[in-house]
Amino acid sequence: MITTRDIAVRLELSVSTVGRALADDPRISQETKSRVRQTASEMGYVANRAARMMRGASSNVVGLVIPDIRNGFYSTIAHELSRNMETDGRQLILSETADDRMRELRHLTELSASRVAGVIIVPTARPHPDSVRLFSRLPHVQLLRRHPSLGAQWFGIDDFQVLQEATAHLVALGHARIGYIGGPRALPTGAERLRGFHSALREAGLPEETGTTRLGKPSSVTFGRQATRRLLDTADPPTALVAGSVQLTLGVLEELDSRGVAVPQELSVVGFGDEPGFSWWGPGLTTVRLPVKQMATDCALWLLNRLTTNPLDDTAHTSVSPGSLVVRGSTAPPRATPRRS
Template identity: 35%
Template sequence: MPVTLTTVARRAGVSTSTASRALTGHPSVLPHTRQRVEAAAAELRYHPNRIATALRTRRSGLVGLVVNNLRTATFHVIAETLQARAAAHGLQVLVCTTGGDPAREAAFLDTVRAQGLDGVVVAGSGANGELVNTLVAEGRAVVTMNREVGGARAPSVMSDYATAARLAAEHLLALGHTRIGAVEGPPEVTSGRLHHAGFAAALDTAGVPLDPALVRRGPFRAGFGRDAARELLDAPHRPTALLVSNHEASFGVLAELSRRAVAVPAELSVVCTEDEPFWGFWTPPLTVVDNRAAVLAERAADLLLAQLDDDAGPPEPAAEQVAPELVVRGSTAPPPVS
């Protein structure tokens, strides 16, 4: 026969309600009673019935996480950090990877509703504002990350993309570069738009004209990064430095530089505005602007847990930004003397 809460209560010599309160950490239970109940539960190998618990408490103990992928450092650091924080609060995380597809994201958000998850962190496509607002209206904890979700009434946490690009460009300008190529995300996406704005602002402040021929904007794919690097390196007046604004493009850019045996930084300086664990072991180690993904995830967890602990009503749709940090390594130097 399956071990039930009633079985545990009988073994511990307490009522079922007392056993329930003891196992959920209720402060009204005396320490010696809690210890007796916990010992009985361990002896009987009791596992709470999650469905029954959800019906009784109106909480499932489950939260969702939407990410585009788990290949790049930003997303897998977000997933690992959020799971650790959730586990410390007795929560489990269901992770959905969508490839940035709004339809797959919407399907998972529908599942969050249908399966009664307590909340969700959406670090996804930037779409599905209506679904996000439906979840908020239903009283679920919701946090959006990384991309603006138009019209969403949930709190959000984002990297300061404009500052990241500005820091990278200012570093290259300070070294003496004026022909800086930029490989950026698409203009219709939050990070792509803001990166470009930060890059342009840094050039403008330095009195360096923005040359559209040195800018490539496109999808978050290694293939795009490879093609962009190829075009910029084949240009009649090629850049002396490259600023690459995302993980995916940087993989393709670096592959093309290796294929051509470009000497970095003697021939070309390179800065990436998202860090990867192995960038520090690259030859040469890559200068980056770290978006501090762990801090992003910690703040998202704070906002999610605050909503789960607060019965005061829907949260304020406040937007937070996490400041990036320039990490200077060996891939940047003054431009070559012509």
């Protein structure tokens, strides 16, 4: 491996001069810096970042900690964040928690030990106290989910608004028995989406029991299928369903396909997120479209500015992006005789 000593021998300079030139030290002339960089490039020199970090320098790496990259929602976010980091000469590194707070702690410990420049995190429902302590000395921002123990910098969507709008759409079509499949109340996103669902029912003057809920792991397609099955197998099944996450939506659609349910003739469906296949699923899925790309870009630019100006500034910052309902063919007025499984 080529070292600074090899470059120094080639140019007949001291090792310290070569090191300072590569570090853009103002004490070294531009002419010498150019010679050193050109020679380093020709010889295939790669900087020893680990050694630099041992001397107190941080890396150009930014960590992204998310529950599940298989979720198209998170993969889109990861892509947009990576693109923005690359533009600024930084690299994004990915960690998955599966919504397990101990895995979250292990990832954060490694990221901190690697002296990452900052972290973007979709936190678990109850971060470990040691995770909270790590964050106190690590530049970070929360994305989508917000936990008060991790600071007051957050970029998210209006979870209440999107579920209220989705449910109100079904109510306006005449549905009085609506099922909701969503994440647990322990997650701030889950709690807000559930609140939006119930709010739409109350505003329509419908009793709360007309809205049947099944709450579970939001990143589980399997739970989406199981919850759909349980709702449709009740004595008085709903005439419409609303899903509260992308993965749960996929589970709902898989179960409806396997049972041969005619949508929207037998059951109206509103999904969450607008995955590429949703527009051509069945009659076209009515769904909540989320401003994922814009939110990720805004989050990245905010963090990059913070890393440049004042990395440990803990001034509160909140950005809430609204979603929108895309109406397609999967929703219609309920038929006169409700379907029973």
